[in-house]
Amino acid sequence: MVTLVNLRAYWRFVVVLRQFSPLIVAYWRDSRRYFLFGGSREVDAETQRERAAVLLDILLTLGPTFIKLGQILSTRPDILPPAYIEVLEGLQDDVPPAPWEESKVVLEEEFGPVDDTFDDFDRDPISGASLGQVYTAEYEGNPVAVKVRRPGIESLVEADLRTIRWSIPLVKRFTGAGRSFSLENLADEFAKTIREEMDYERERTMLEEIRGNFGDEDRIRIPETYESVSGPRVLTMEYVPGTKISDIDALDEAGHDRTQIAETLQEVYLQMIIEDGVFHADPHPGNLAVADDGAVIFYDFGMAGRVDPFVQEKIVEFYVAVARQDIDAILDTLISMGTLSPEADREVMGNVMELAIADASGEDIEQYQVNQIIEQVESTIYEFPLRLPPNLALVLRVATVVEGVCVTLDPEFDFISTATDYLREEGYYEQTARDLAEDAGRQVQKTTEALFTVPPKADEFLDRANRDDLTVNVVLEDDTNVLEKLAMRIAYSVLLAVGVLSATILYSFADNWRLALVVLALAAPLAIALYRSFRKKRGLRTTPQFTRQGMKNQRDD
Numbered sequence: 001m002v003t004l005v006n007l008r009a010y011w012r013f014v015v016v017l018r019q020f021s022p023l024i025v026a027y028w029r030d031s032r033r034y035f036l037f038g039g040s041r042e043v044d045a046e047t048q049r050e051r052a053a054v055l056l057d058i059l060l061t062l063g064p065t066f067i068k069l070g071q072i073l074s075t076r077p078d079i080l081p082p083a084y085i086e087v088l089e090g091l092q093d094d095v096p097p098a099p100w101e102e103s104k105v106v107l108e109e110e111f112g113p114v115d116d117t118f119d120d121f122d123r124d125p126i127s128g129a130s131l132g133q134v135y136t137a138e139y140e141g142n143p144v145a146v147k148v149r150r151p152g153i154e155s156l157v158e159a160d161l162r163t164i165r166w167s168i169p170l171v172k173r174f175t176g177a178g179r180s181f182s183l184e185n186l187a188d189e190f191a192k193t194i195r196e197e198m199d200y201e202r203e204r205t206m207l208e209e210i211r212g213n214f215g216d217e218d219r220i221r222i223p224e225t226y227e228s229v230s231g232p233r234v235l236t237m238e239y240v241p242g243t244k245i246s247d248i249d250a251l252d253e254a255g256h257d258r259t260q261i262a263e264t265l266q267e268v269y270l271q272m273i274i275e276d277g278v279f280h281a282d283p284h285p286g287n288l289a290v291a292d293d294g295a296v297i298f299y300d301f302g303m304a305g306r307v308d309p310f311v312q313e314k315i316v317e318f319y320v321a322v323a324r325q326d327i328d329a330i331l332d333t334l335i336s337m338g339t340l341s342p343e344a345d346r347e348v349m350g351n352v353m354e355l356a357i358a359d360a361s362g363e364d365i366e367q368y369q370v371n372q373i374i375e376q377v378e379s380t381i382y383e384f385p386l387r388l389p390p391n392l393a394l395v396l397r398v399a400t401v402v403e404g405v406c407v408t409l410d411p412e413f414d415f416i417s418t419a420t421d422y423l424r425e426e427g428y429y430e431q432t433a434r435d436l437a438e439d440a441g442r443q444v445q446k447t448t449e450a451l452f453t454v455p456p457k458a459d460e461f462l463d464r465a466n467r468d469d470l471t472v473n474v475v476l477e478d479d480t481n482v483l484e485k486l487a488m489r490i491a492y493s494v495l496l497a498v499g500v501l502s503a504t505i506l507y508s509f510a511d512n513w514r515l516a517l518v519v520l521a522l523a524a525p526l527a528i529a530l531y532r533s534f535r536k537k538r539g540l541r542t543t544p545q546f547t548r549q550g551m552k553n554q555r556d557d
Helices: 004-031 045-062 064-073 082-088 100-111 153-172 177-183 186-198 200-213 248-253 258-276 309-324 327-337 346-361 370-383 390-409 415-426 428-466 482-508 513-535 548-556
Strands: 132-139 142-149 234-238 278-280 288-290 296-298 304-306
Touching (some): 045 082, 064 082, 064 153, 064 186, 100 234, 153 186, 200 258, 200 278, 200 304, 248 258, 248 390, 258 309, 258 415, 309 415, 482 513
Antiparallel strands (some): 132 142, 142 234, 278 304, 288 296
C-alpha cells in the first residue's frame, strides 16, 4: 500500500528534480560538453561561486529540510569544493514563523490548555527557524522561553529524506570517485542529524549535560530547563536575555572587555571538545549573547555533538603540533584522525601547511589564526577520496565559526596563544610531550631488538640465495582492473580482426557481398566496444595542484 508519506515523497522528488534541473544540466555538460559526447570542460572558481549561489537559492526555496541539508553540507569539505562551502556557511535558519493557532495545537496536545499550563504566554514568537520557533512566557512565576516544533514538520521531513535518498544515485553520476565515496552515507547521516534536532527531549538532555559540566563556571550561562513542561515537541527553559555577541557597539557601550569575552568563548569550546567530549555545535552569533555581568550566554542546543576519546587525543596533538610548527606532526595527526588521505603526497601537503603558516603568522607562529590552516586542509580534502566522520566535520565547523566570532570581537585575537595557555594550564601540553617521549622510547627498544634479530635472518637469506633455494612469491594488485581491461581489449581486437578478415574473404573469393555486410554488421559492436575501452578515463578526474604558485593563484581568486 502506498502511504501518504510515499505519495508526498514522489511529488517532492518531482519538485526537487525541477528545481535542481539547471545545475544538473550544467554538471552534465561538465562531463560531456555536448551531453552525449565531447570531452569534459574545466570549471573556474568564479563559475563555482555562481553555481553555489544558485544552489543556495534552491535550498531556500525547497524549505526546512533542504536548509538543514545546506547547513550540513557546509561542514563537509570532502563533498563540496571550497567555493560552495564559503557560500553555504552563510545559510541562515531564519524562516517566517508558523501561525499561532498551529503552534497552539502542538502545545495543547502536549500539556493541555496553554493558559492553564503557563501563567502567561506571548502569542508572538521572538524567533523562527525551519524546525521550530521560540515564544516567551511565564511559568511558576519565572520568565521562560518555550521552543515549539513547527506544526506538520515531521511528515515533510520524512518525505524529503526519502527524496534525498532517491536522489543520491543521480548525484553520484556527476561526481568523482572521492565524492561518491562520501555521498554513499550522507543520506543516513543527515537523516540521523535532523531527526535528533527535531527531538527536543534529546536537546534537553544534551543541554543539561553540558550545563552540568560548567556548573562552577560563572563566565558562561546556560539556561535551566523545566522538565514538567518539556517533551519531544516542546522545550521550556529559563529565559536569559543578553546582548547579541556580534553587536560590537552595544558591547562597548556596556563596558564589556571584548578580548576577555573571546578568550572565554575559546576556552569553553576547548573544554567541551577535548575534555568533556560533548559540545554545543551551532555557535553562530544568533545563538550567543553576553549578559550584563559579561558572562557568555548559549542558546539552542539542537545541534550538539560528541567526541570520542581517540579524536579528543588527536585534537590535542594537532593544537600542540601547530603551536610548535611541527609539519610532520600536523600531517600525522590529520591522517590518524581521518581528515587527510594516507595516500596524500607528504611533501606536497607539507608545502600547503608551510604556506598556510607563513601567510598567517609572519615570523611569529603565535599570531597565526587557526581557520587559515583549516581552510587549506579542507581544500586538500576535496581533492582526495576521503569521508569525514560526521562529528569531526562538526568540530571543524565549530572551530572556524568560533574563531570568526572571536575575530569579530577582537580583530587581533590570538587563538593559538589562548589554546596553548589552556593546554598548559590543564596539563595537556606536558602530557603530549610525555606520550611522544614514551613512543620514542618504544621505538628505540624495537630498533635495538632488530639489531640482534635482523643480521641472522639476513645471513639465512643470502645462504638460500647462494644455494638457488630462494622462492619469491609475487602478488600483483590490480585495484583499477588494468589487466582485465587489457584482456578485454585484446579479445575485442582479435574478434574484430576475424570478422573483418571473414568479410573480406567472403567478398573477394565468394563474391557474396550481402553475407560480407552481415559479418561486418556483427563485428560493428566489437569495434564500438574497443573504441569505448580506450576512451574511458582512469582514476580520479581531479588532479591535486598544491604548488606554492597554485596556492597563490587560489588566494588571488
